[in-house]
Amino acid sequence: MSTTPTPTPTIQWTEDRPGTTRSARWHSESATPPPRRVIVADDRMKADAAYRLACEGTALLWRGDFHNARRLLQAMARRIDRKHREHREHRKPPRPGATPAESFHLHRQARGHRARVLGRLLVQLADDHSLALRRAPDVRQACTEAYGPPRGDGTGAGALVVSLTELLGVIGAHQWRKKGVEVPALGARIYPHYGVFSPVRGEYVDLVAQTPLPWPTDAGTGPRTAFDLGTGTGVLAAVLAHRGLDRVIATDISPRALACARENVGRLGLTDHVEVTGPGLYPELPELPEHPRQPEGLADLVVCNPPWIPARPTSTVEQGVYDPDGTMLHDFLTGLPxxxxxxxxxxxxxxxxxxxxxxxxxxxxLTAIGAAGLRVTGRTDTRPRHPRARDTTDPLHRARAAEVTSLWRLVPD
Structure with missing residues (x-):
């Protein structure tokens, strides 16, 4: 049965003179729909006017200096934050019994509003992914890494409009991809791709690197296999291979993560021990002909570091933190036995x-663990070391300061 392809969203605006309509493809990593009204803006645009228009839903397609666009974005952000502070100061005190969950959802709403308003300052990429603004950096490689090869043929048909906030994220991700993240447990660097959660929170890596394996190190019982579910950059798969696992199967549902993990595994010289496969959570593995006694698709160790907040992500990179209803956590538990x-x-x-x-x-x-037919045989805890745990200005500081990351050891009951 044939299906009708989803049309590429576009935006339209008037430029040069009244009645001259132009259009371009619209792209948003957070699946934001194209703005209904777009006007052209340049260095003459004042921050107050830009903030007012963006709050009203009007998008501003920037035609001025690149650095002035960044300054305008910062000025708009200050106005949003000031308005939010004024709202907090003048609103009624929180009702008695307000829960942390309600505070969290209010915080998410404020963040969402901020992202929507700032996301209405737009820039246009040419059909070779270049940015034709004064003093603009060369963003072609960064955009190719994030969006894929340019689709243009030199006629302008491949032009793409994105929010400036998204483009700045693409540029930042390109820098991370170039310099990498030092991982002491590996004595090497991991290079995250755009949209793949970076292993900057080293505490969870150290838990996997230091927790005793579930068998004696001198046990001569044949090769050992591990699964790393939701591998992301491949950092935990690499740690497991460094710990002596004969075979590590790394999975992820994200094509970007799979490409990122394969690249990192190759850089580290671990392709003989680590196989990256997907998209999916648990791998489908054929029986290994050299070890016919090994049952198909089973492992000696299954490692999973799922998103830890059961809420809806608002962007691709947030999928490493937010998971609606804790779906990945429950799928891991129910499939494990x-x-x-x-x-x-x-x-x-x-x-x-x-x-x-x-x-x-x-x-x-604990109920979910038991319902999956599992029991806990041990737990190792560690405190977060990331800067946000010490940021007293963070609205969620109390929760972050109390946070503990744990490695739960689970076996079939």
């Missing part, structure tokens, strides 16, 4: 931030 070899373990690496925010209770987590 049938994917472990006798004597094997599952390692669940999970922050308890959701518990401090009132989005999930410890009893709910």
């Amino acid at each position: 049938t994917r472990l070899r006798p004597g094997g373990e599952g390692w669940l690496i999970l922050s308890d931030l959701a518990e401090h925010l009132g989005l999930r209770t410890r009893d709910e987590l």
